[in-house]
Amino acid sequence: MFRGKAWPLRARMTLLTCSAMAATCLAAGILVLGGIRNEVVSYERHRTEKVAHSVLHQLERGRLRQPLDSPHGILVQVVDARGRVVASVPELAGRPPMAAFQPAEDTSMQARTLCPPRGVDRCMDVLALRAYDQPGGDWMIYAADDAVPWYTSGVLVAFLIAISLALLLLTAIGTARTVDRTLAPVEAIRAELAEITASDTGRRVPVPKTRDEIRLLAETVNATLARLDASLTQMRRFTSDASHDLRTPIAAARAQVEEALLYPEETDWPVMAIEVLHSLDRLQAIVTDLLELAALDAGAKQPIETVDLAALVTNELDRRPRRVPVTTSLASGVTVLGEPLRLSRLLTNLLDNAERHAVSEVRVTVRTEDRTAVLEVLDDGSGIPPEHRELVFQRFTRLDTARNRDSGGTGLGLPIARQTAQAHGGTLDVEDSPKGARLVLRLPLHTPSGD
Incomplete structure (x- = not known):
């Protein structure tokens, strides 16, 4: 049913929507991770600053504890002006200063991420707090907390992945069912067409x-x-x-x-x-x-020439005598572009039809009407009822009265005449008349160049 490697529409739509959902979940996950990480970093920075200021408060009051407390696992060192560790938490006892950077002269605090700080085996966010007017100069209080990874938390990542997979599954199921419901009428149409x-x-x-x-x-x-x-x-x-x-x-x-x-x-x-x-x-x-x-x-197609309708009528009437007299009213210079043989055949069919139904006379008129060439054939027979005026142009159609009187017609003359008129960009219709049938041919008028 499917050529080459083309996939069914349901599979393609499911793949497309799942790809869009995956991209959405990825973008949303990145935004969520970024937002939560910023909050965690801000929270931990605030907690580290609070511990560092607590130690600074102890130092300024001359009540520096030894060893220092280590709340929330935050590592703290106090380094004097000569770079010696004055106090530290038990985990850093006997170790050199964890950092050497100091805040700029116009500020008292600066933070950096060190991977790792000296005496530590992991990356940490280190905060340096300046303690002014201490013996020998300014002292530094270093407080360090574990650096927040880019993914913030493995549990959070696992939760986001689980949510994304669940959304992808729901999207796939929903898309497949929606496509199935949408294509069900198409399948019904296809099945019905296959059986016709x-x-x-x-x-x-x-x-x-x-x-x-x-x-x-x-x-x-x-x-x-x-x-x-x-x-x-x-x-x-x-x-x-x-x-x-x-x-x-x-x-x-x-x-x-x-x-x-x-x-x-x-x-x-x-x-x-x-x-x-x-x-x-x-x-x-x-x-x-x-x-x-x-x-x-x-x-x-046949060769196209300029055809003079008056000359066409005259030649046709001279070619063969008619059962009933034919009177004419032919305007000169009424020309059209067309196939002469087919236009002659059209006129013959109209004249034959009029002759078969006429009682005593057939009239042929050629004139112009609003840039249109008009050829009219009128007989004085019984005429064509209005409800049958289109029926006579159907192939092999004869009216009941015609079947009784007309054994010479094939039932194809008028259909051929109308189709020929349409092929020349014109029309052939039965129009009102006081008596008999009035068939009117209208064709685009052609004015030869130079006239």
């Missing part, structure tokens, strides 16, 4: 109740499936109608030939040949229309 086949396009994917992007996805998929279902239904209807319309002339020709073979002496062979030829002509018309529709559907 060409023979079962009426099914739809489930739409989640939540109003989010996944709901929009499901609605879009359903809309696409609906369009696909409609297209497949139209294709099946088209195939069925095409098969029926192709079979009809073939069956008619076959019946005529079989009857002639059964009764050869009674058959008028020239008449029978003409009837078979009529069936073949109808078959050829249907095949030609089908090929034209296939070319239009495939977007096949």
